[in-house]
Amino acid sequence: MNAVPLMILAQLGASMLSQVGERGTRSGLSKRPQSGESCARTVYFYAVIEADIDPLTAPTFLYLGGGPGESSPIAPMGFAGPCNLDSASDRPVLNEFSWTKRANSVWVDAPAPTGFSTGPVERTLNGAVANLIQFVDEFFKKNEKLNKNVHLVGSSSSASVVAMLGARILKVSGRKIDLKGLMMISGVVGPSALYRGCLEIAKERALLSKKNLDKMEANLEKCLKGISECNELGPGRPPLGYHCRKATVTCESLLVDPIRKTGTSVYDLRVDDGNEEDLYAFELGDFEDFLNLESVQEHLGVSKWWYVENEEVFEVFGQYTTYDTTHFVTELLNKGMK
Structure with a gap:
């Protein structure tokens, strides 16, 4: 794997927060740029948002979207991050139920070319999991302070992926990843x-x-x-x-x-x-319009038309x-x- 510089979605979080109030200056969410990871020609886009509490003592979770092929930024912007995208204004508003209040988070677009990830479509499940293992290994080596009380989170089809990923992490004693558990949301496993x-x-x-x-x-x-x-x-x-x-x-x-x-x-x-949206407890804004704004992509350091779900990956x-x-x-x- 070679490191490929990419601005992280946390910068988008910082930009969002600056629009909605003081929290951006006190929450510690204006994070420094990280880097994506590439496997051959595959480049995974990921985002890091540190916890509101002390990031050095907070647990960390790594999230993969479902689909398959659903981009992970939907989750932090939809229900789990510091801001939600409001349906009335298509602007970010503070989310009082953010998972990042008490946990560091890593949001990964995989398999490639889901979301902002780039490269050819990964062809097999085992191959995609192997690439993710390499990514996770390198990520936690470079970000040791986030390597504590780690949980893998997979939504829908990604429940199987995080189960495979977790099992392989534990099989190799040389992997120094402090894995403690998994969360499977509406998981497709059996x-x-x-x-x-x-x-x-x-x-x-x-x-x-x-x-x-x-x-x-x-x-x-x-x-x-x-x-x-x-x-x-x-x-x-x-x-x-x-x-x-x-x-x-x-x-x-x-x-x-x-x-x-x-x-x-x-x-x-x-x-x-x-x-299905008729009975949703809340409505969200247009992710596609927002994440394809030139100003937003400049913050992210990416240049790619973003889709909620990649049909080829699906x-x-x-x-x-x-x-x-x-x-x-x-x-x-x-x-x-x-």
Whole structure:
């Protein structure tokens, strides 16, 4: 890996804070520039925001967005950082519930070229995790003061990634990373349970006719067979890409699409597909407009059109929905992780 200079998103946080009040001068969030990391031609963009409490004693978490292909800056600007992007004004406002009040944070755009990361699309899950391990190793070597009480946080599809990452960190004693635990938000880890759940919820909520429910039940076995083929090499072994892609297409078409075709959202059964935001407790501004402002990108030291989600990354890594990473979670728990 070669270091590639990139301004961190924390500078954006500093810019945001200067617009909304005194907190920027007293919170210690105007951080100095860090650097991105590159693996071959892959360059990961990351952001560091230090804790409001003493950063030298605060724990640290490293966050990966979901998707796959969702850019991590959505999280600090949406719910977990010092400022949220207000929907009415598309301007930043202070977030009293910021995770960074009591923890140092590292927000990473991965796999490449998610968000502000650059380079060719990473092609395999194992390859992306290997690059992330190298990134994490180098990051904490260069930022030793942040290497304490470290937690990995993965949202949705990245729950599997942080489980794999955590397990590999613990396997190599030479890695001096003070890993204490993981957080998996709406994690996709056990595909068999996920797709069984589609059938169970369809029955419980009477989302389909009996005829279609019976058809779904019969198709569940096809899905489970595909999942088995995806994981044919055994627990903890690499997924078989071709079989995983085939299994994911099978499971989605036979167990998710029937619900989607009713017009019901598969993310929130209370609303129609596409209307998930209707019941959100709060509304956020337009991330894409904000992060593509020339002035904002100058603060970040980047020059790339930013998208909420990278479709190419989604296309490549979406196939791993049927890869079972329960083994890695079990390994972590057995080694005392929380």
